[in-house]
Amino acid sequence: MEKSLDLINTRIRDGNARVVAADEMPAIVDELGEEGALEEVDVVTTGTFGAMCSSGAFFNFGHADPPIRMERVWLNDVEAYAGLAAVDAYLGATQEADSPNRVYGGAHVLEDLIAGNTVELRATSHGTDCYPRRSITTDLLLEDMNQAVMLNPRNSYQCYDAAANSTDRTLYTYMGSLLPRCGNVSYSGAGTLSPLANDPGFRVIGGGVPIFLAGGEGMVVGEGTQNSAGGGFGTLMVTGDMKGMRQDFLRAAVMNGYGVTIYVGVGVPIPVLDTGIVRSTAVRDEDLFTDIIDYGTPRRDRPSLARVSYADLRSGSIELCGEVVRTSSLSSYRRARAVALELKGWIEAGRMELALPTRRIDSTKRVKPMRETAITPRVRDIMNRQVISITEDEEIRVAAKRLLKDETNHLPVLNDDGLLVGIITTFDVSKAVVTDGKLRQVKDIMTRKVVKTTPDEPVDIAARKLKQNNISALPVVDATNRVVGILSAIDLGKLFGGGWRQ
Amino acid sequence: MKLLLTFSRRGQKDSGREPVIARVVKETGVLINVEKANIDSTAGEVLIDIPDSDADLVRKHLAEMGVTVRVMENAVVLDEAECIDCGACISICPQEVFSFDDEWRLQVNAARCVLCGRCILACPHSALSQLG
Numbered sequence: 001m002e003k004s005l006d007l008i009n010t011r012i013r014d015g016n017a018r019v020v021a022a023d024e025m026p027a028i029v030d031e032l033g034e035e036g037a038l039e040e041v042d043v044v045t046t047g048t049f050g051a052m053c054s055s056g057a058f059f060n061f062g063h064a065d066p067p068i069r070m071e072r073v074w075l076n077d078v079e080a081y082a083g084l085a086a087v088d089a090y091l092g093a094t095q096e097a098d099s100p101n102r103v104y105g106g107a108h109v110l111e112d113l114i115a116g117n118t119v120e121l122r123a124t125s126h127g128t129d130c131y132p133r134r135s136i137t138t139d140l141l142l143e144d145m146n147q148a149v150m151l152n153p154r155n156s157y158q159c160y161d162a163a164a165n166s167t168d169r170t171l172y173t174y175m176g177s178l179l180p181r182c183g184n185v186s187y188s189g190a191g192t193l194s195p196l197a198n199d200p201g202f203r204v205i206g207g208g209v210p211i212f213l214a215g216g217e218g219m220v221v222g223e224g225t226q227n228s229a230g231g232g233f234g235t236l237m238v239t240g241d242m243k244g245m246r247q248d249f250l251r252a253a254v255m256n257g258y259g260v261t262i263y264v265g266v267g268v269p270i271p272v273l274d275t276g277i278v279r280s281t282a283v284r285d286e287d288l289f290t291d292i293i294d295y296g297t298p299r300r301d302r303p304s305l306a307r308v309s310y311a312d313l314r315s316g317s318i319e320l321c322g323e324v325v326r327t328s329s330l331s332s333y334r335r336a337r338a339v340a341l342e343l344k345g346w347i348e349a350g351r352m353e354l355a356l357p358t359r360r361i362d363s364t365k366r367v368k369p370m371r372e373t374a375i376t377p378r379v380r381d382i383m384n385r386q387v388i389s390i391t392e393d394e395e396i397r398v399a400a401k402r403l404l405k406d407e408t409n410h411l412p413v414l415n416d417d418g419l420l421v422g423i424i425t426t427f428d429v430s431k432a433v434v435t436d437g438k439l440r441q442v443k444d445i446m447t448r449k450v451v452k453t454t455p456d457e458p459v460d461i462a463a464r465k466l467k468q469n470n471i472s473a474l475p476v477v478d479a480t481n482r483v484v485g486i487l488s489a490i491d492l493g494k495l496f497g498g499g500w501r502q
Numbered sequence: 503m504k505l506l507l508t509f510s511r512r513g514q515k516d517s518g519r520e521p522v523i524a525r526v527v528k529e530t531g532v533l534i535n536v537e538k539a540n541i542d543s544t545a546g547e548v549l550i551d552i553p554d555s556d557a558d559l560v561r562k563h564l565a566e567m568g569v570t571v572r573v574m575e576n577a578v579v580l581d582e583a584e585c586i587d588c589g590a591c592i593s594i595c596p597q598e599v600f601s602f603d604d605e606w607r608l609q610v611n612a613a614r615c616v617l618c619g620r621c622i623l624a625c626p627h628s629a630l631s632q633l634g
Contacts, residue, residue, distance in 0.1 A: 049586070051626065176590045177624040184593035251586055253626035261626070263586060316592070316601075328593035330626065332586045334606040 001038060002274045008042045009353045017042040019347045021340040022193045022270075022281055029282040034275040037282070043347050043354065044281040046195040047212070047267040047339030050188050050331025051253060053174065054154035054225060055262050056092040057110060057242055060146040061121060063087055064138070069131035070123035075109045082123070086131055090151075093252075093262040105260030107252035110150075113142040114214075114245045148242035150213065154224040156266045158196035158234040159290050162187035162313060162327070164305055164320065167296035169468075172257025176330050178295055182305070182320050185292055185327040190336035191285040191310030195268035196234045198281045205236070205268055206357025212267035212343040216244025217352060220268070222359050228367035236361075238266060249339065263332075267339040269347055271354045285311035292320065298461050300369060379462050380455035382494045383476045383485035389414050392421055392443035399442050400429045410473040412483045413446045419481045422446030452477050453487055459495065462487055503557045504537070504574040504613070507548045507564060511541070517568035518546045526563045532556040537616040549574070549617055577615040577632065578622070580608070584629035591621040591630065 011017035020028065022044050029037045073082040073089045077099060080091040093107040112119055118139045127134045142148055163186045165171045165178035176186045191197065199205045207222040218240025227235045249265030270281055291304035305320060312318050313327045346352045389412045390399050399411055403426050413422035424446045432445045439445055453462040453474045462474055466489060476485035511518035527534055538549040552560050561571050578599060587608045592600045597614045600621070622630045
């Protein structure tokens with residue numbers, strides 16, 4: 001049996017369509033079987049509510065008198081992109097205001113507008129014959145704009161990597177605070193309720209499909225940026241009129257140590273046309289898998305620590321590297337469910353009819369990394385290969401002489417096998433002199449936990465290590481922990497003024 | 503019951519120069535669990551946990567020694583209008599203060615809180631704050 005979209009829309013208009021939220025579907029299919037569920041259910045509503053950085057809105061402010069061709073535009077001190085016609089601008093959610101005292105960004109402006117608050121528009125221009133005005137400041141409400149069209153280039157990820165951190169310090173990421181030594185796991189996504197998890201083949205989700213967006217009616221534009229549906233990471237570009245949106249489903253947020261983002265509620269109604277769609281909407285958390293990625297690796301390609309299901313993640317804890325680690329979500333399952341239920345209410349009330357995609361989304365597409373034409377400088381390109389070192393059994397006095405003679409501030413300390421076991425600095429030696437007496441050998445005063453780098457590490461990452469640890473040099477070691485160089489803050493200077501050429 | 507003790511260490515005669523907690527334990531016999539201590543050269547702040555029934559006795563002894571005592575109830579406060587029930591606070595809390603109920607609504611058991619402050623920084627919606 002198959003069911004036509006016309007039949008479903010007729011039932012919606014007549015007020016007798018059977019609509020269920022996606023998390024109810026597995027039990028319905030268990031009870032009635034696929035054919036039975038197809039007969040019983042007309043629409044499955046999905047929902048997600050989480051951080052979606054790639055969001056923003058186009059505004060048209062209307063013309064002032066005398067008129068201005070806005071070249072730079074700020075809304076509550078947050079700069080919007082004004083490289084469009086005279087009074088149009090696009091405000092991105094993650095753009096931050098130049099205010100040292102508070103973290104406030106585009107997301108906050110969007111939430112303020114939806115909440116009915118006044119927003120200050122400030123714009124400048126060089127003035128033209130047709131647009132003579134050079135600056136303007138005015139207070140606007142959302143209702144004062146001709147258009148306020150939310151257009152989010154990438155929302156509603158099909159699934160998202162969970163995050164952990166194997167390093168010794170807390171990391172502050174867009175996935176939240178990640179405790180050291182895999183102390184927690186942070187994840188995002190609504191699992192069984194997630195829109196694209198219910199239609200991974202993009203059979204009925206595509207351009208032109210009506211959706212719930214932040215409390216108002218919206219539409220799928222097409223594939224989202226970075227769409228990688230072929231790898232299970234599909235995305236959607238969505239749009240909607242901000243004037244219908246509500247704060248319950250759009251919230252500004254700040255990820256500590258990272259910056260501003262926005263929480264958006266997105267829900268897609270899925271017409272149950274055939275048993276294939278019954279099957280895909282019967283997906284459970286147990287069926288949806290994702291990797292726990294180690295954010296301790298500061299590179300594009302980070303290692304996976306484990307592969308787990310959303311059921312595992314939502315249980316509150318998982319086993320990782322032999323230990324029980326607590327998990328928690330950045331997205332809200334409770335609000336995701338509220339999205340799906342409100343959308344269900346709309347359809348039951350005949351407020352929204354469904355449509356099939358007018359533009360299909362490629363479900364095999366995979367994201368590409370950036371093509372980089374300039375070579376990223378590596379530690380080996382600028383490190384100092386003349387390493388002055390010392391062994392751990394030497395007397396401190398010898399170390400002091402060596403530091404003086406070679407005009408260096410750092411001595412890597414080697415063991416009998418020539419491997420790095422510590423580091424001492426002029427500071428350590430001075431301290432030993434002041435504390436006077438008992439400490440005699442290098443191994444008594446050396447720092448054993450050495451912050452180090454490798455020859456092929458990008459210089460940016462090594463420089464960040466220097467800054468974070470408040471130190472001025474890093475021993476460079478090979479895979480066997482043998483010292484092959486030293487990178488000091490002074491070497492970083494080689495990158496400037498043409499000192500480094502690839 | 504959790505008590506937040508504060509004392510000065512500036513002057514030689516200030517209470518913070520004395521082993522105040524050890525003394526209270528010795529004099530009262532009450533077992534004090536120190537949950538957090540932040541003591542530097544000028545002042546100290548210590549969070550202790552004691553049985554409710556011994557609270558009056560311990561408070562009296564501490565006050566006599568010049569320690570300022572504050573009872574910590576609802577040490578961490580949730581602003582329900584800002585909270586969106588994401589749960590970002592759950593896994594970073596060392597004390598399991600936060601959890602979900604059956605409806606995936608965030609529950610706060612503030613009595614367990616040791617004022618580490620991690621959740622306040624980690625909450626994406628600035629919905630958590632510390633009392634006082």
